[in-house]
Amino acid sequence: MAHRVQELLVQVVLAIFHKATFGKPSCQFQLRASDVPAEAEGGNGFWLSWRLAVEANNMSAWRTVPPQCQRHVESYMTGGQYEQDLKLIVDQVTAYANGITVSNDGMDAWILDIDDTIISNMLYYKGKRYGCDPFDAAGFKAWAARGECPAIPAVLGLFKKLVDDGFKVILLTGRDPETLGPATFNNLRNQGFHGYERLIMKTQAYKGQRAITYKSDIRRQLVEEGYRIWGNVGDQWSDLQGQFVGKRTFKIPNPMYFVR
Amino acid sequence: MAHRVQELLVQVVLAIFHKATFGKPSCQFQLRASDVPAEAEGGNGFWLSWRLAVEANNMSAWRTVPPQCQRHVESYMTGGQYEQDLKLIVDQVTAYANGITVSNDGMDAWILDIDDTIISNMLYYKGKRYGCDPFDAAGFKAWAARGECPAIPAVLGLFKKLVDDGFKVILLTGRDPETLGPATFNNLRNQGFHGYERLIMKTQAYKGQRAITYKSDIRRQLVEEGYRIWGNVGDQWSDLQGQFVGKRTFKIPNPMYFVR
Numbered sequence: 001m002a003h004r005v006q007e008l009l010v011q012v013v014l015a016i017f018h019k020a021t022f023g024k025p026s027c028q029f030q031l032r033a034s035d036v037p038a039e040a041e042g043g044n045g046f047w048l049s050w051r052l053a054v055e056a057n058n059m060s061a062w063r064t065v066p067p068q069c070q071r072h073v074e075s076y077m078t079g080g081q082y083e084q085d086l087k088l089i090v091d092q093v094t095a096y097a098n099g100i101t102v103s104n105d106g107m108d109a110w111i112l113d114i115d116d117t118i119i120s121n122m123l124y125y126k127g128k129r130y131g132c133d134p135f136d137a138a139g140f141k142a143w144a145a146r147g148e149c150p151a152i153p154a155v156l157g158l159f160k161k162l163v164d165d166g167f168k169v170i171l172l173t174g175r176d177p178e179t180l181g182p183a184t185f186n187n188l189r190n191q192g193f194h195g196y197e198r199l200i201m202k203t204q205a206y207k208g209q210r211a212i213t214y215k216s217d218i219r220r221q222l223v224e225e226g227y228r229i230w231g232n233v234g235d236q237w238s239d240l241q242g243q244f245v246g247k248r249t250f251k252i253p254n255p256m257y258f259v260r
Numbered sequence: 261m262a263h264r265v266q267e268l269l270v271q272v273v274l275a276i277f278h279k280a281t282f283g284k285p286s287c288q289f290q291l292r293a294s295d296v297p298a299e300a301e302g303g304n305g306f307w308l309s310w311r312l313a314v315e316a317n318n319m320s321a322w323r324t325v326p327p328q329c330q331r332h333v334e335s336y337m338t339g340g341q342y343e344q345d346l347k348l349i350v351d352q353v354t355a356y357a358n359g360i361t362v363s364n365d366g367m368d369a370w371i372l373d374i375d376d377t378i379i380s381n382m383l384y385y386k387g388k389r390y391g392c393d394p395f396d397a398a399g400f401k402a403w404a405a406r407g408e409c410p411a412i413p414a415v416l417g418l419f420k421k422l423v424d425d426g427f428k429v430i431l432l433t434g435r436d437p438e439t440l441g442p443a444t445f446n447n448l449r450n451q452g453f454h455g456y457e458r459l460i461m462k463t464q465a466y467k468g469q470r471a472i473t474y475k476s477d478i479r480r481q482l483v484e485e486g487y488r489i490w491g492n493v494g495d496q497w498s499d500l501q502g503q504f505v506g507k508r509t510f511k512i513p514n515p516m517y518f519v520r
Contacts, residue, residue, distance in 0.1 A: 045341055048308075049348040056315040056511040058349050060356070081305055088309040089318050096320075251316040 047072035057237045062258050065131040073130040086154040102166040109227040113234035114173040116254050119149035131256035147183040151191035168197035177201035216242035307332035317497045322518050325391035333390040345513050346414040362426040369487040373494035374433040376514050379409035391516035407443040411451035428457035437461035476502035
């Protein structure tokens with residue numbers, strides 16, 4: 001709080017200085033970098049464009065974060081904006097879910113992805129320059145096998161709400177059950193994910209298939225079982241596209257990597 | 261709670277200071293919490309979250325821009341970031357298009373939306389507080405009937421490239437041909453859009469249908485005619501979802517309004 005007051009005081013001093021210097025109480029009065037048109041939005045214009053293109057699915061199959069974005073990705077993931085973005089998305093999901101009347105037949109379902117949707121790999125990616133380094137399959141598997149991915153708090157809250165509301169929450173992941181099955185089960189439990197309906201992992205039958213194909217096929221089976229997929233939440237567009245995607249899809253931000 | 265009271269007190273003091281200094285309370289000169297760097301990315305955190313949610317299709321059927329975003333939308337649309345975002349998207353489209361071998365059968369197609377995809381209504385929306393005011397059907401129709409929407413330069417360049425490359429560019433719009441047909445034709449011509457294959461407008465047969473239904477049906481007909489839809493570019497998710505959307509879709513930013 002003291003820090004905050006200090007910063008506000010600095011701004012007041014700047015404001016007085018500005019008025020003394022420039023006189024005109026213009027509406028554009030703040031001395032913010034973002035007011036400089038050439039350096040739109042705080043001088044991080046390219047980063048903002050790149051992130052927007054990623055999240056709006058305008059980029060495809062990008063391999064690594066552009067090096068000039070590294071400090072911006074780090075700042076985004078650790079400086080509060082990622083959480084703020086998550087909060088607004090979870091607010092949207094919650095408002096939508098609140099409008100659904102859950103039936104008694106137990107077939108009202110939500111699909112949630114796992115990695116960087118409900119639990120976070122940010123600590124791992126910190127060691128990979130937040131995605132500026134290329135994907136390292138062995139390194140990632142070793143990390144995931146530790147079963148120590150922290151829950152993403154806003155999404156854990158959403159998960160609990162959906163379960164409490166009576167939805168069947170189905171966790172659908174590209175993780176391999178043979179090598180990561182127990183670690184994943186344990187990780188979900190130790191992070192507070194209880195009461196989900198199923199955890200569906202990518203078995204050998206789907207080996208080599210792209211996520212969009214594998215996940216579409218699983219969702220088809222669920223729909224054939226009679227599930228109504230009300231919502232589908234994932235950090236990758238391959239979670240949210242293809243067939244039987246659900247009545248609404250929600251994209252969780254992830255500027256660190258892309259899964260085909 | 262104490263923290264919150266403290267913050268409110270600071271704001272009250274600042275408000276008094278502000279009023280004493282500038283008199284007019286309507287100006288944007290507040291030392292807002294969002295100006296504190298702790299609120300990541302230049303102090304416009306909510307706006308960034310809101311824009312991201314809109315562009316990633318996490319918001320649905322939103323009616324107006326939240327009032328606290330008004331100056332940010334204006335700054336975004338007029339301060340350079342919108343153009344920077346467009347440039348990166350057009351770069352992506354161009355790279356993708358360059359990888360396609362256009363055949364001689366004349367059936368390699370692209371679908372482009374019109375309003376705020378290839379020509380801009382920003383000047384009209386400026387008078388509607390950049391989308392903070394609700395949609396005004398009559399006002400918009402009167403504006404469009406003038407036929408004075410400027411081309412969006414980056415997308416005009418893309419349009420010309422696609423035509424030059426031998427693609428059949430099909431313009432697909434929700435505009436009504438009876439009231440806006442001539443104005444639209446003239447507007448496209450006066451802004452340099454020459455050589456497109458077709459301009460498809462929303463005839464009476466589709467009246468009352470949502471954009472996603474109408475546009476899906478048109479694309480189905482095009483596919484049945486034999487067109488291969490390589491790409492689909494629009495500023496609304498209703499341009500890019502539904503059936504026969506094309507091999508790749510590209511979302512042009514539009515934080516000013518939402519079309520169902």
